[in-house]
Each structure stands twice: as C-alpha cells, then as structure tokens.
Amino acid sequence: MQEPKPSPEQEKELQAAAPTEEGQAVGQAAPGAQGAEGRQASSSASSGDGQPVTLSAREFEELRRRASEAEQYRDRLLRTAADFDNFRKRSARERQEVLDHAHQALLTRLIPVLDSFEAALAALESHDEGAREKLEQGVRLVWQQLRSVLQEAGLTEIDATGQPFDPTLHEAVAVEERTDVPDHHVVRQLRKGYKLRNRLLRPASVVVAQAPRADESGAGTAN
Known part of the structure; x- marks a missing residue:
C-alpha cells in the first residue's frame, strides 16, 4: 500500500517552515561572535584600569x-x-x-x-x-x-550673742522660749564661728529665742 503524497500546496508550506542550513550556520556562529566581542571589550576595560595616572607639572x-x-x-x-x-x-x-x-x-x-x-x-x-x-x-x-x-x-571670729539669727553665719542647735530676748535672736553662743576674711570657715553654734506661744486652752463652762 503506497503512502499518500502531499499536494503541491502542502509541499510549499513545508518548505517555508523548515530552517535552511545557512540560517542554522548563521545562528550557531552568532553566539561565538558575540562572546568574542564581549571578551575584547572586557580586556580593553581591564587594561584601562591598570594604567598609571599621569600628572602635569602644574598639578x-x-x-x-x-x-x-x-x-x-x-x-x-x-x-x-x-x-x-x-x-x-x-x-x-x-x-x-x-x-x-x-x-x-x-x-x-x-x-x-x-x-x-x-x-x-x-x-x-x-x-x-x-x-x-x-x-x-x-x-x-x-x-x-x-x-x-x-x-x-585673716581669721575673724563671729560674735553671735544677742544678734538676729542669720542662717548664713549661725547654726541653731536649740530653741528656747524667752520673753526677755527678742524673737529669733541668739540667746547664747555655744561654740564660736570663724571666717577667713569674707569666707565662712565654721558657723557659730547658737541657741535661738522664740516667743512663748499663747495659751490656747480655755476653762470649760459649767452646766
């Protein structure tokens, strides 16, 4: 039994679809050519980077x-x-x-x-x-x-007895209720204070007077 032969129209379509040997050769040669060009460009760039820098006389x-x-x-x-x-x-x-x-x-x-x-x-x-x-x-x-x-x-003594209490010169160690001494005045000095010219070395330890408190207690009223 013989195989059927293609018609003339089918043969033309097959010839148009099949690649030619010349095209295949060109397609195979193209990648090699491109690689050679790339290697040549790369070699040129590397040789350019390795060149020494030349300065002018002015520089x-x-x-x-x-x-x-x-x-x-x-x-x-x-x-x-x-x-x-x-x-x-x-x-x-x-x-x-x-x-x-x-x-x-x-x-x-x-x-x-x-x-x-x-x-x-x-x-x-x-x-x-x-x-x-x-x-x-x-x-x-x-x-x-x-x-x-x-x-x-340059040492000077601080005489605090009878003076108003001054926290910058005196150190209150006790408080006494007194009527014969003004309120917030020094009753007596327990330890002297000293200054080196205008600089305080040691404050005077003093007892300060305080006015007696008023008696707040009152007598109760008888019923």
Whole structure:
C-alpha cells in the first residue's frame, strides 16, 4: 500500500517552515561572535584600569606645595603641645612654691606659740608653790599668741550673742522660749564661728529665742 503524497500546496508550506542550513550556520556562529566581542571589550576595560595616572607639572607642584604646608602645620602643632606642657608644669611648680611660702610664714609665727606651750607644761610638772599661777599665765599667753597669729592670717571670729539669727553665719542647735530676748535672736553662743576674711570657715553654734506661744486652752463652762 503506497503512502499518500502531499499536494503541491502542502509541499510549499513545508518548505517555508523548515530552517535552511545557512540560517542554522548563521545562528550557531552568532553566539561565538558575540562572546568574542564581549571578551575584547572586557580586556580593553581591564587594561584601562591598570594604567598609571599621569600628572602635569602644574598639578605636581601643587601637590608638593600642599604636602609642605601639611608638614609645617604638623610641626607647629607639636611645638604648641610642647609649649603647653611646659606651661602646665611651670604653673604647677609656681603654685606649689606660693603654697610653701604661705605655709612657711604661718609656721614661723606659730613656733613661738609652741614654745609657750612647752613652758606651760614644764611649769605644770614642777613642784613649785606658784606652779598653778605660772601655768595659768602660760596658758593665757599661749592663747593670746595663737589668736594674734590667726588674726594676722585673716581669721575673724563671729560674735553671735544677742544678734538676729542669720542662717548664713549661725547654726541653731536649740530653741528656747524667752520673753526677755527678742524673737529669733541668739540667746547664747555655744561654740564660736570663724571666717577667713569674707569666707565662712565654721558657723557659730547658737541657741535661738522664740516667743512663748499663747495659751490656747480655755476653762470649760459649767452646766
């Protein structure tokens, strides 16, 4: 049994749909050509990145000038840091010298007070009949000398007795109801206060007066 042959119209359609060998060859060669072009472009880019940068004479001189300025700024910074460190050390040394001089002057004035204390202790240890009187005189002398030295150094006493209570100078340790002393005035001073010129060293411990409270209790009415 023979196979049916296609009609002339069907043969034309089959020939038009089938790819030609030349087209296949062109299609196969196209990817290779594209890859070669890509490799060539990539090689050109990589070779361009590896080339050294060339500076003109003007750009090179500008670069040298800026490098020289940077070195000068660095040298100035190091010199300034060294000068500041020397200034800090010199200031600390001068401040210590001033403190030592002040301490020396104060201690020089306190040495006679120490001598008077030693003389008073020596009188106390003796068996002389007038030892007690000598001791009292020695203690008073020491107190006067020490007070004089401290006053010369700028120490002043705070006399609070009878004064209005001042919280910046006084420290109230107790309150008493009094009619003979104005309200909120110092009745008596328990411990002296001291100032170094205008600076408070220790407030005075005082007892403050308070006006008596009115008697709020009343007698009950009889029924």
